[in-house]
Amino acid sequence: MEYSISTKCLYGKGDAVTTDTSGAVSFPIYQTATFAHKEAGESTGYDYSRLQNPTREQLEKVVASLENGIEALAFSSGMAAITALMELFQPGDHIITDCDLYGGSIRLFNNISKKNGMTFSHVNCSKLLAGNDADVLFAELIHDNTKAIFVETPTNPMMNVIDIRKLAEIANRNSLLLIVDNTFLSPYLQNPLDLGAHIVVHSGTKYLGGHNDTLAGFVVTSLEEIAAKLRFIIKTIGSGLAPFDSWLILRGIKTLAIRMDRAERNTQRIVEWLCRQQKVTKVYYPGLPDSPGYVICKGQARGFGCMVTFEVETKELALEILRKVRLIQFAESLGGVETLITYPITQTHADVPKEVLAANGITDKILRLSVGIEDEEDLIKELERVFYG
């Protein structure tokens, strides 16, 4: 029987292994670095926790099932996952990325990966894909050494939506890997592999963990060859997720569906409120019918998510909002049960070159909300106090 996504959050596809015979309903934490053998040439299937650990394996099975991938690998953070992914490439390889990405990914590409001999073209993929000449525009960017396209959708923080199906067709026609960072919508709302992407990345710190208490990262793939290479990479570089953190993320995922439903309902209410305020000059949310990404997002995702970016009249007002929030907390990160407000220009995107920030519209008047699961009336009262109190 094929489970629906809410059931998969608890049990994966039903194939998640347990080596425990106690009947424990909560999967045990195998807090061990190594595993004993009966004799030479024999193994329980586990040898050393850098290679694999039962708790991490259980988590990987659940995440693979949520993304409909053949395999998932759990890393110590989202950035550890993306760093490991870069090990698939060689010096001289070229990757096309969207220009609006989490600042840490841009920092990784422009500093570490470039130092390792790779090159990057950062382009506005949603714009390039918008017209009928997308093939031509991408052809100009693709060279003999181009190996992959890396995007987030919706993008962080400007909420541009990228047509995954269309980009996957371009990637396939040119034998490129399409990598999608699916952190913002989570597997509950969007499954890029089903739309043709080859690799999905997550900061598991966000919606999968869901409680702002653990760092984690995932790479999920639909390709055997990539899965085998990544298994080699994770065991070699040693950035796999620890057993206790794996258990925390497993526990977080159990409530992914109900957390997302509630947070998305709160987000819609907040978006409606923001749109009515004169002090708010622009609201970036793909669920707004006049948003440029609305139709594409509706066609490729099961919802519009719980992230909303907005612009206020002045920088002073933005700073005042950050000073005045109490129920909503001024903190980096997203995807947890607590509503957080972020100032991208000095936080998540502080290391992004100024000209890129300007081109993407990330100014000192831009704020980003990650909406949590508090009571919606309390959130609206908080916003009213912060704006007018």
Ligand SMILES: Cc1ncc(COP(=O)(O)O)c(C=O)c1O
């Ligand atoms: C979209 C996205 N991808 C990746 C990351 C990196 O994840 P982590 O903080 O778990 O390393 C983040 C972190 O904010 C993110 O927002």
